[in-house]
Amino acid sequence: MRIGNAASPEELFELMLEATHEAVGYDSASLMTVDAAGDALIVRAARGSRLEGTRVPVGPSISWQALERRAPIVIEGPAAPSLGTTYTKDVPFALCLPLVVGAKTLGVINVNRGGHPGDDAVAFLRILADQAGFAMERMELYGDLQHFTGQLLSQEEEHRRRLARDLHDGLAPILVSAHAQLQSAAVDSEPVQKATALLRRAIRETREILGTVRPATLDDLGLVAALSAAARDMADEAGWTLEEAVDDPGPLSREAESTLYRVAVEALNNVKKHAAAHEVRLALLKTEDTLEIDVADDGHGFATEQWGEAGIRPGHFGLLGMRERLAFLGGLLKVQSKPGEGTTIRIVVPRDRLR
Structure with a gap:
């Protein structure tokens, strides 16, 4: 009925x-x-x-x-x-x-x-x-x-904000200060050079963790600017040609904004790690009922059904976690891919679950 x-x-x-x-x-x-x-x-x-x-x-x-x-x-x-x-x-x-x-x-x-x-x-x-x-x-x-999943998302988001604040205000300055002290010591020895290189790596990885947990641009500038910044950084690192087509998504709850950001960034990371792409397109489309985010590449691709579910296979475990995270917002993750023809990951979330 x-x-x-x-x-x-x-x-x-x-x-x-x-x-x-x-x-x-x-x-x-x-x-x-x-x-x-x-x-x-x-x-x-x-x-x-x-x-x-x-x-x-x-x-x-x-x-x-x-x-x-x-x-x-x-x-x-x-x-x-x-x-x-x-x-x-x-x-x-x-x-x-x-x-x-x-x-x-x-x-x-x-x-x-x-x-x-x-x-x-x-x-x-x-x-x-x-x-x-x-x-x-x-x-x-x-x-x-x-209601229960909304509470879980709120609690998780608050935990991420505290973690990001602790990293930003605590660990990151210590690492930067230690790196500066080693450089100013002007000691030219192999152990010091290795220690300096390790500190640079620790600083870089701490910044990457901060970007994953809760990037400052998300709080300061919102979803569109934060996604654009992340995509451009990855494009510079991986050598992509990046195309962007984004609509203003309108007001978003903090939990929805963070979830969409993390899932979209994970999709971009999948391209960076596995696709060997030359061109990547990031699109955000607002319809009357839904918000859609597409991450498309011209890389290797893999076998899956037309807009179907990608199977659990090496290099694609992250898709399951992305789907589970979107499910808290009543959203879907769709995948279209063929070997040698690239991949498109489409995120679709009802707009009434985003405020």
Whole structure:
């Protein structure tokens, strides 16, 4: 059913009412969910009347009774005295279907129409309500997962910022000072020359670590400038011809900005290490719904499906880590490559996960 493909709770609720109308038709209908405190039902979607946002506190309403009984309630004509409610809505037929999953009560669907739709239609609506309950539960779990992964990303990013600050303010100045002391000593001996060379290497590698952990350009200038600087540095080192085509991505959360930077830089590093490329293209494209980053080269290439998943093979373990990191943002990493025809790595992330 289409309700399983909804991208948001609001879309899910509208699709559920639409599916209900297609199944039995109605004069009016509403979908209500239990609020976080569990003491009221809130109308989340309605057809035939403007009820969205209406709160129904715990009480004798048939909606709450259906939840308590965990079974549909059918009313033909005036409500029976045993229901303890004056619910009639001046309609000949009303049906209240609870939305439950296991022991959890999620909400109800209320349907009002001109007559009984038949037992088969009611049975179908019960199946639809079960499917809707499962869809709501999945969406709630997915929302919890998004919140949890967002917390993980925030914690990781803060850890990286502290590490970058410690390296920048602590280790890096010590290495630079030690190198300067050796040079100023003016001692021409092989051990001193080796020590000086090792310090230069340590300084260079510390700068590379700083660039990977959290480059200063990312904080100072943003994603586009930081990516451009990294790509140009690699082009100078590797001898590429670099082509850039970048859009302004707009506001980004710190976690999203850092994730996109690290994945794109890893893609560039893969080119530097494995591709033997002469030309590299870095592109950042903003569409209505997504942000895309392409890293394309004219190097060796390797065998993979058209825009498919690159297999785990020597030199390409990093692709798995890149995909896992993008998954935290709901993003994808696609690979297009053929031996002798270069490689394109495409990063695609929904824009609503970037703020």
